Amino acid sequence: xxxxxxxxxxxxxxxxxxxxxxxxxxxxxxxxxxxxxxxxxxxxxxxxxxxxxxxxxxxxxxxxxxxxxxxxxxxxxxxxxxxxxxxxxxxxxxxxxxxxxxxxxxxxxxxxxxxxxxxxxxxxxxxxxxxxxxxxxxxxxxxxxxxxxxxxxxxxxxxxxxxxxxxxxxxxxxxxxxxxxxxxxxxxxxxxx
Ligand SMILES: Cc1cc2nc3c(=O)[nH]c(=O)nc-3n(C[C@H](O)[C@H](O)[C@H](O)COP(=O)(O)OP(=O)(O)OC[C@H]3O[C@@H](n4cnc5c(N)ncnc54)[C@H](O)[C@@H]3O)c2cc1C
Numbered sequence: 001x002x003x004x005x006x007x008x009x010x011x012x013x014x015x016x017x018x019x020x021x022x023x024x025x026x027x028x029x030x031x032x033x034x035x036x037x038x039x040x041x042x043x044x045x046x047x048x049x050x051x052x053x054x055x056x057x058x059x060x061x062x063x064x065x066x067x068x069x070x071x072x073x074x075x076x077x078x079x080x081x082x083x084x085x086x087x088x089x090x091x092x093x094x095x096x097x098x099x100x101x102x103x104x105x106x107x108x109x110x111x112x113x114x115x116x117x118x119x120x121x122x123x124x125x126x127x128x129x130x131x132x133x134x135x136x137x138x139x140x141x142x143x144x145x146x147x148x149x150x151x152x153x154x155x156x157x158x159x160x161x162x163x164x165x166x167x168x169x170x171x172x173x174x175x176x177x178x179x180x181x182x183x184x185x186x187x188x189x190x191x192x193x
Contacts, residue, residue, distance in 0.1 A: 003143070004029065004143040004144055005028075005030060006029065006030045006129075006143050007023060007029050007030070007142055007143065007144050007145070007146065008031075008032045008132050008140050008146075009031065009145075009146045009148055010034050010120045010132060010146070010149060011034070011148035011150060012040065012041040012042065012115065012148075013045060013150050014043075014044040014046060014047065015148040015150070016033055017041070017043075017102055018065055018098070020033050021066075021098075021101055021102055022067075024109040024112055024113060025066075028112070030113075030114075031112060032113075032114040032140050032142065033113070033114070034119075034132060034134065035115065036117070036119035038117040041099070041115060041117070042099035042102050043095035043099065044095075044150055045151065046091060047091045047092070047094045047095030048095055051092075052090060055089065055090050056088050056089055056090070056094055057088070058088075059085065059087065059088060060077055060084065060085055060088075060089050061074055061086065063089070066101075071085070073094070073097055077089055077093065077097075116138075116140070118134040118135065118136055118138065120132045121134065121135050123145055123147075126141065129142055129143040129144065130142055130143070154170050154171045155170075
Protein backbone atom coordinates (compact mmCIF):
# COMPACT_ATOMS: atom_id res chain seq x y z
CA UNK A 1 0.00 0.00 0.00
CA UNK A 2 1.21 3.52 -0.85
CA UNK A 3 2.53 5.25 2.25
CA UNK A 4 1.81 8.97 2.21
CA UNK A 5 3.58 11.17 4.79
CA UNK A 6 4.09 14.45 3.01
CA UNK A 7 1.82 16.52 0.77
CA UNK A 8 2.78 19.63 -1.17
CA UNK A 9 0.07 22.10 -2.21
CA UNK A 10 0.94 24.54 -4.99
CA UNK A 11 -1.14 27.68 -4.59
CA UNK A 12 -2.14 28.90 -1.15
CA UNK A 13 -5.35 30.71 -2.10
CA UNK A 14 -8.86 29.55 -1.24
CA UNK A 15 -8.69 25.93 -2.44
CA UNK A 16 -5.07 25.29 -1.36
CA UNK A 17 -5.71 26.73 2.09
CA UNK A 18 -8.95 24.79 2.59
CA UNK A 19 -7.24 21.58 1.54
CA UNK A 20 -4.34 22.32 3.92
CA UNK A 21 -6.73 23.06 6.80
CA UNK A 22 -8.65 19.84 6.31
CA UNK A 23 -5.51 17.70 5.83
CA UNK A 24 -4.14 19.07 9.10
CA UNK A 25 -7.41 18.42 10.92
CA UNK A 26 -7.44 14.75 9.95
CA UNK A 27 -4.63 12.21 9.94
CA UNK A 28 -0.92 12.86 10.41
CA UNK A 29 0.21 14.14 7.02
CA UNK A 30 2.85 16.87 6.88
CA UNK A 31 1.74 19.66 4.55
CA UNK A 32 3.76 22.27 2.63
CA UNK A 33 1.83 25.13 1.02
CA UNK A 34 3.68 27.07 -1.67
CA UNK A 35 2.17 30.52 -2.35
CA UNK A 36 3.95 32.99 -4.62
CA UNK A 37 2.20 36.09 -3.27
CA UNK A 38 2.74 36.19 0.49
CA UNK A 39 -0.27 38.48 1.07
CA UNK A 40 -2.55 35.99 -0.72
CA UNK A 41 -1.82 33.05 1.58
CA UNK A 42 -5.20 31.98 2.95
CA UNK A 43 -7.04 34.54 0.84
CA UNK A 44 -6.26 34.05 -2.83
CA UNK A 45 -7.58 36.41 -5.45
CA UNK A 46 -11.18 36.61 -4.30
CA UNK A 47 -10.63 37.28 -0.59
CA UNK A 48 -7.29 39.14 -0.73
CA UNK A 49 -7.52 42.12 -3.05
CA UNK A 50 -11.08 43.00 -2.09
CA UNK A 51 -12.07 46.50 -0.99
CA UNK A 52 -13.99 47.02 2.25
CA UNK A 53 -17.30 47.31 0.36
CA UNK A 54 -16.93 44.08 -1.62
CA UNK A 55 -19.22 41.43 -0.22
CA UNK A 56 -19.59 37.69 -0.72
CA UNK A 57 -22.31 36.57 -3.11
CA UNK A 58 -23.26 33.67 -0.81
CA UNK A 59 -24.80 33.91 2.67
CA UNK A 60 -22.60 33.12 5.68
CA UNK A 61 -24.66 30.00 6.40
CA UNK A 62 -23.24 28.42 3.23
CA UNK A 63 -19.60 29.55 3.52
CA UNK A 64 -18.21 27.36 6.32
CA UNK A 65 -14.67 26.09 5.65
CA UNK A 66 -15.44 22.91 7.58
CA UNK A 67 -17.83 20.46 5.91
CA UNK A 68 -18.65 18.82 9.24
CA UNK A 69 -19.43 22.17 10.94
CA UNK A 70 -21.78 24.07 8.62
CA UNK A 71 -22.30 26.95 11.09
CA UNK A 72 -18.58 27.51 11.60
CA UNK A 73 -18.29 30.73 9.54
CA UNK A 74 -21.57 32.20 10.77
CA UNK A 75 -20.51 31.55 14.39
CA UNK A 76 -17.09 33.13 13.69
CA UNK A 77 -18.86 36.25 12.39
CA UNK A 78 -21.32 36.35 15.28
CA UNK A 79 -18.56 36.09 17.90
CA UNK A 80 -16.96 39.19 16.37
CA UNK A 81 -20.30 41.00 15.84
CA UNK A 82 -19.68 41.03 12.09
CA UNK A 83 -22.82 39.18 11.01
CA UNK A 84 -24.84 36.02 11.37
CA UNK A 85 -26.25 33.10 9.31
CA UNK A 86 -28.17 35.23 6.80
CA UNK A 87 -25.46 37.89 6.31
CA UNK A 88 -23.50 38.58 3.18
CA UNK A 89 -20.14 39.17 4.89
CA UNK A 90 -17.33 41.15 3.30
CA UNK A 91 -14.79 39.25 1.24
CA UNK A 92 -12.05 40.70 3.47
CA UNK A 93 -13.69 39.21 6.55
CA UNK A 94 -13.91 35.87 4.79
CA UNK A 95 -10.16 36.05 4.00
CA UNK A 96 -9.45 36.90 7.65
CA UNK A 97 -11.57 33.89 8.69
CA UNK A 98 -9.61 31.50 6.46
CA UNK A 99 -6.25 32.86 7.67
CA UNK A 100 -7.32 32.63 11.33
CA UNK A 101 -8.49 29.06 10.81
CA UNK A 102 -5.24 28.06 9.11
CA UNK A 103 -3.28 29.57 12.05
CA UNK A 104 -5.49 27.82 14.60
CA UNK A 105 -5.32 24.42 12.92
CA UNK A 106 -1.57 24.60 12.30
CA UNK A 107 -0.85 25.57 15.92
CA UNK A 108 -2.67 22.40 16.99
CA UNK A 109 -0.92 20.30 14.33
CA UNK A 110 2.51 20.69 15.97
CA UNK A 111 4.93 21.53 13.19
CA UNK A 112 3.08 19.67 10.42
CA UNK A 113 2.52 22.81 8.32
CA UNK A 114 5.23 24.60 6.33
CA UNK A 115 4.37 27.64 4.23
CA UNK A 116 6.73 28.96 1.58
CA UNK A 117 6.44 32.38 -0.09
CA UNK A 118 7.77 31.04 -3.38
CA UNK A 119 6.67 30.37 -6.93
CA UNK A 120 6.60 26.77 -8.14
CA UNK A 121 7.85 26.61 -11.73
CA UNK A 122 7.85 22.88 -12.33
CA UNK A 123 6.68 19.59 -10.85
CA UNK A 124 8.57 16.38 -11.53
CA UNK A 125 7.69 12.79 -10.85
CA UNK A 126 10.36 11.02 -8.77
CA UNK A 127 10.75 7.36 -7.80
CA UNK A 128 9.09 7.97 -4.45
CA UNK A 129 6.64 10.72 -5.35
CA UNK A 130 6.96 14.28 -6.63
CA UNK A 131 9.45 17.16 -6.56
CA UNK A 132 8.34 20.77 -6.83
CA UNK A 133 10.94 23.09 -8.33
CA UNK A 134 10.79 26.65 -7.04
CA UNK A 135 11.87 29.81 -8.84
CA UNK A 136 14.55 30.39 -6.17
CA UNK A 137 16.15 27.07 -7.17
CA UNK A 138 15.00 25.29 -4.01
CA UNK A 139 13.06 22.02 -4.26
CA UNK A 140 10.31 20.42 -2.18
CA UNK A 141 9.92 16.63 -2.17
CA UNK A 142 6.62 15.03 -1.24
CA UNK A 143 4.60 11.86 -1.71
CA UNK A 144 1.67 13.63 -3.33
CA UNK A 145 1.01 17.06 -4.84
CA UNK A 146 -2.16 19.10 -5.19
CA UNK A 147 -2.31 21.85 -7.80
CA UNK A 148 -4.42 24.81 -6.67
CA UNK A 149 -3.08 27.72 -8.76
CA UNK A 150 -6.47 29.37 -9.44
CA UNK A 151 -7.04 31.41 -12.57
CA UNK A 152 -4.29 32.81 -14.78
CA UNK A 153 -3.71 36.57 -14.40
CA UNK A 154 -5.67 38.52 -17.04
CA UNK A 155 -4.00 39.10 -20.41
CA UNK A 156 -4.43 42.21 -22.51
CA UNK A 157 -6.65 41.73 -25.52
CA UNK A 158 -4.43 42.33 -28.60
CA UNK A 159 -6.31 45.50 -29.52
CA UNK A 160 -5.61 47.01 -26.09
CA UNK A 161 -2.06 45.75 -25.55
CA UNK A 162 -0.39 49.10 -26.29
CA UNK A 163 -3.11 51.32 -24.96
CA UNK A 164 -1.75 53.94 -22.55
CA UNK A 165 -4.86 55.18 -20.82
CA UNK A 166 -5.93 55.35 -17.22
CA UNK A 167 -9.45 54.54 -18.47
CA UNK A 168 -8.30 51.02 -19.33
CA UNK A 169 -7.86 48.61 -16.40
CA UNK A 170 -6.89 45.09 -17.39
CA UNK A 171 -7.01 43.65 -13.87
CA UNK A 172 -9.85 45.08 -11.76
CA UNK A 173 -8.77 42.91 -8.81
CA UNK A 174 -5.23 44.34 -8.58
CA UNK A 175 -4.71 46.37 -5.41
CA UNK A 176 -3.63 49.39 -7.50
CA UNK A 177 -6.65 49.38 -9.84
CA UNK A 178 -8.97 51.60 -7.78
CA UNK A 179 -6.42 54.47 -7.65
CA UNK A 180 -7.93 57.58 -9.14
CA UNK A 181 -11.44 56.10 -9.33
CA UNK A 182 -14.29 57.95 -7.69
CA UNK A 183 -16.71 55.96 -5.52
CA UNK A 184 -19.23 56.25 -8.39
CA UNK A 185 -16.74 54.71 -10.86
CA UNK A 186 -15.93 51.98 -8.35
CA UNK A 187 -19.55 50.97 -7.94
CA UNK A 188 -19.92 50.84 -11.73
CA UNK A 189 -16.79 48.61 -11.91
CA UNK A 190 -18.18 46.34 -9.21
CA UNK A 191 -21.54 46.03 -10.89
CA UNK A 192 -19.87 45.18 -14.19
CA UNK A 193 -17.57 42.62 -12.56
C1 LIG B 1 -13.38 38.84 -7.62
C2 LIG B 1 -13.95 37.49 -7.22
C3 LIG B 1 -14.96 37.40 -6.28
C4 LIG B 1 -15.49 36.17 -5.91
N1 LIG B 1 -16.46 36.14 -4.96
C5 LIG B 1 -16.95 34.94 -4.57
C6 LIG B 1 -17.98 34.88 -3.55
O1 LIG B 1 -18.45 35.91 -3.08
N2 LIG B 1 -18.42 33.65 -3.16
C7 LIG B 1 -17.92 32.49 -3.72
O2 LIG B 1 -18.36 31.41 -3.33
N3 LIG B 1 -16.97 32.53 -4.68
C8 LIG B 1 -16.48 33.72 -5.11
N4 LIG B 1 -15.53 33.76 -6.10
C9 LIG B 1 -15.06 32.52 -6.68
C10 LIG B 1 -13.84 32.11 -5.87
O3 LIG B 1 -12.77 32.96 -6.20
C11 LIG B 1 -13.34 30.78 -6.21
O4 LIG B 1 -14.34 29.84 -5.92
C12 LIG B 1 -12.11 30.42 -5.35
O5 LIG B 1 -11.67 31.51 -4.57
C13 LIG B 1 -11.00 30.00 -6.25
O6 LIG B 1 -9.97 29.51 -5.40
P1 LIG B 1 -8.64 28.98 -5.99
O7 LIG B 1 -7.86 28.40 -4.84
O8 LIG B 1 -8.89 28.12 -7.18
O9 LIG B 1 -7.88 30.27 -6.56
P2 LIG B 1 -7.19 31.42 -5.70
O10 LIG B 1 -7.90 31.65 -4.43
O11 LIG B 1 -7.02 32.60 -6.61
O12 LIG B 1 -5.77 30.82 -5.31
C14 LIG B 1 -4.78 30.50 -6.25
C15 LIG B 1 -3.44 30.88 -5.61
O13 LIG B 1 -2.38 30.17 -6.27
C16 LIG B 1 -1.26 31.02 -6.32
N5 LIG B 1 -0.40 30.51 -7.38
C17 LIG B 1 -0.70 30.37 -8.69
N6 LIG B 1 0.33 29.80 -9.35
C18 LIG B 1 1.30 29.57 -8.42
C19 LIG B 1 2.60 29.00 -8.52
N7 LIG B 1 3.09 28.56 -9.68
N8 LIG B 1 3.36 28.92 -7.41
C20 LIG B 1 2.84 29.36 -6.21
N9 LIG B 1 1.61 29.91 -6.07
C21 LIG B 1 0.86 30.01 -7.17
C22 LIG B 1 -1.85 32.39 -6.61
O14 LIG B 1 -0.97 33.43 -6.20
C23 LIG B 1 -3.13 32.37 -5.76
O15 LIG B 1 -2.96 32.93 -4.48
C24 LIG B 1 -15.01 34.98 -6.51
C25 LIG B 1 -13.98 35.08 -7.46
C26 LIG B 1 -13.44 36.31 -7.81
C27 LIG B 1 -12.33 36.39 -8.85
